[in-house]
Structure formats: C-alpha cells, structure tokens
Amino acid sequence: MYKVVTPKSDTEFEAYFHFRWAHLRQPWNFPPGSEKDEYEQVAEHRTIVNGKGDIIACGRVHLNTAEEAQIRHIAVHPDHLRKGLGQMIMDALENVAKELGAIRAVTNSREVSIDFFSACGFVVEREAPNELGMLRRQQMVKKLTENNTLVLHPKWCKSLQQTWTDTIPITEHMGIKLYQYTGRTLETRASLNKNINVHGTMFAGSIFSLATLTGWGMIYLQLKERGLTGDIVLGDGDIHYHKPITMKPRAICNIETLSGKFKPLEKGEKARFALNVDILDGDNAVAEFEGVFWVLPEQTEA
Incomplete structure (x- = not known):
C-alpha cells in the first residue's frame, strides 16, 4: 500500500533529503547537501511511502510567480519503477500547485526524463540552463486545469465563472474559482498566495470578498434552476472572523441557509434573499458570513 505524505518533523525531512541525494545527486558523484537549494523553505515537499x-x-513544487509553479526533484526508487508512482507524485504536486493558484507548471527535465514528463502532459518549450553546470535539460510546460469533485450543470457553472471574470475582474487576480456545485451546496476556493498579507495569512477583505461572491453565486445558480434572470446586488453583509487562514481558503454555502421567495421576480418585482456562508481553512472553520442580497428584475425596453 502506497500513500502520499508531507514531511513535517526534522527526522522526516532528513530522510526525505537523503533520499533525494541518493537518487538524484550521488549517481553523479555530488556530495550530500548538493540536493538542496535556496527554495527549500518556500517549497511544498511530498513523498510516497510504502506500508513500512x-x-x-x-518530489517538490514551488511558485516562480503567482501563476507559475515549478516542479523539481522527482525521484522513484529503482525497485519500484513502472508501478505508477511517478504519476502519483506528479498528481500530488500538481494539485498543490493548483491550490496555490498556479495556472501552469514548468519543469526542467534531463533528456532521460522527457518521455516521462511528456506522458504527464508536459511539452518542451525551450532549452533550460544545465543542472549543476553539467547536466543538459529542457524546460517543459503544462497548463493546469481544475479537477472539480462534482459540478452539476457545468454550463451554468462556467457561465457563473465567466460572469465573475467579465464583471468583477478582481476575482481573477484573487484566484477565486468555483470548485463544486451539487445543486444544494456551492463551494468556491481562492488562492492564498494571491491574497496573502505581511503576516502570512489571508487578507480579511479577501475573505469577505470570497464569502460575498459565494453567496452571490448560489443565488445566481438558483435563478438558473428556476429559469429566472435578474441583477443580483449585495444589500448587507456581516462576517465574524475566528481564526486566520494560513493554508487553503474555502467558502461553502448550503441551500438550507437560503431564505427568500422567487415569486416577486416572476411578477417583475425585486426579491430579497438572506443566506449564510461558512469560511474554512482546509477542513477548519474560521469565519461565518451572513448576507442579504436583492435581485432586481431586468429592465425591458418599452
């Protein structure tokens, strides 16, 4: 049985770096320590362990820019080749890159690894600087796509995301994405890296924006469910912060919290809706948002 693990303790990191050196540096007669560089402290590290x-x-991933992640130091033990472990570690690192807000991944591949990265969806873009001054490499690139758990009515969800992009451009810069819609639950996520303050936590204003857009999005999708249209505006919003966000910003709105009637819209009148949005950092609840929205009937030309 194999599982992906994030090294945390000093002992785990020591074993991780030793493995990297033994499989990526020792064969070229480089000394211990040569497996490390200046990005270790800001990178995300992952290992795959067996049952023992x-x-x-x-493997490792770090951000070059807010939108570009670099994947490095992929190694698989020779006794465990051709078991899908290379793809497994790549999937884990790409998921981390997406959570950090990256939209593309790059890797500098040695000639012997080009086929592997090609199989993972990367394409050669240009020649990269030699590694350690002697190993020739090619820079390879892959566009990262969302891997939503479940999206009901994908056309509506795509329309919602596009509406945010077109009418509220800041959402693109904040990395706010619709992650899941089941008909009863809407989940959105944001990039921490694009909303981080000097304390290494998410801006309070960004949390408020994420909550507001999630509530707005739930009403948008409920209008779609009923074949209705209207201009959605925030009437009032109140948020209670309990803990800072330091890892994975998530916002969840459940249909059970939505109150209001759609009948007025059918008569060409404005309608009032109230709802709640839970803000989480990974699986930990950190804030609650209570919002009141108005839906104004679209004006028709006389």
Missing part, C-alpha cells in the same frame, strides 16, 4: 513507512518516491 519507507520513502520510495519524492
């Missing part, structure tokens, strides 16, 4: 807890694969 032994490391059998590893």
Whole structure:
C-alpha cells in the first residue's frame, strides 16, 4: 500500500533529503547537501511511502510567480519503477500547485526524463540552463486545469465563472474559482498566495470578498434552476472572523441557509434573499458570513 505524505518533523525531512541525494545527486558523484537549494523553505515537499513507512518516491513544487509553479526533484526508487508512482507524485504536486493558484507548471527535465514528463502532459518549450553546470535539460510546460469533485450543470457553472471574470475582474487576480456545485451546496476556493498579507495569512477583505461572491453565486445558480434572470446586488453583509487562514481558503454555502421567495421576480418585482456562508481553512472553520442580497428584475425596453 502506497500513500502520499508531507514531511513535517526534522527526522522526516532528513530522510526525505537523503533520499533525494541518493537518487538524484550521488549517481553523479555530488556530495550530500548538493540536493538542496535556496527554495527549500518556500517549497511544498511530498513523498510516497510504502506500508513500512519507507520513502520510495519524492518530489517538490514551488511558485516562480503567482501563476507559475515549478516542479523539481522527482525521484522513484529503482525497485519500484513502472508501478505508477511517478504519476502519483506528479498528481500530488500538481494539485498543490493548483491550490496555490498556479495556472501552469514548468519543469526542467534531463533528456532521460522527457518521455516521462511528456506522458504527464508536459511539452518542451525551450532549452533550460544545465543542472549543476553539467547536466543538459529542457524546460517543459503544462497548463493546469481544475479537477472539480462534482459540478452539476457545468454550463451554468462556467457561465457563473465567466460572469465573475467579465464583471468583477478582481476575482481573477484573487484566484477565486468555483470548485463544486451539487445543486444544494456551492463551494468556491481562492488562492492564498494571491491574497496573502505581511503576516502570512489571508487578507480579511479577501475573505469577505470570497464569502460575498459565494453567496452571490448560489443565488445566481438558483435563478438558473428556476429559469429566472435578474441583477443580483449585495444589500448587507456581516462576517465574524475566528481564526486566520494560513493554508487553503474555502467558502461553502448550503441551500438550507437560503431564505427568500422567487415569486416577486416572476411578477417583475425585486426579491430579497438572506443566506449564510461558512469560511474554512482546509477542513477548519474560521469565519461565518451572513448576507442579504436583492435581485432586481431586468429592465425591458418599452
């Protein structure tokens, strides 16, 4: 049984770096320590361990820019090749890159690894600087796509995302994306990296914006469900912060919290709706938002 693990303790990191050196540096006669660089502290590290807890694969990802992630140091133990572990560690690192807000991934591949990265969806873009002054490499690029758990009515969800992009351009810069819609629950996510303050946590204003857009989005999709249209505006919003967000910003709105009637819109009148949005950092609740929205009937020309 294999599982992806994030090294945390000093002992785990020591074993992780030793594995990296043994499989990526020692074969070229480079000394211990040569496997590390200046990005270790700002990178995300992952290993794959077997049932005994032994490391059998590893990899690392860090951001070059807010939208570009670089994947490095992919290694699989020779005794465990051709078992899909390379793809497994790549999937884990790409998911981390998406959570950080990256829209593309790059890697500098040695000639012997080009086929592997090509199989993972990367394409050669240009020649990269030699590694350690001697190993020739090619820079390869892959566009990252969302891997939503479940999206009901994908056309409506795509329309909602596009509406945010077209009418509220800041959502694109904040990395706010519709992650899941089941008909009863709407979940959105944002990039922490694009909304981080000097304390390494998410701006309070960004949290408020994420909550507001999630509530706005729930009403938008409920209008679609009923074949109605209208201009959605925020009437009042109140948020209670309990803990800072330091990892994975998420916002969840459940249909059970939505109150209001759609009948007035059918008569060409404005309608009032209230709802709640839960803000989480990963699986930890950190804030609650209570919002009042008005839906104004679209004006028709006389």
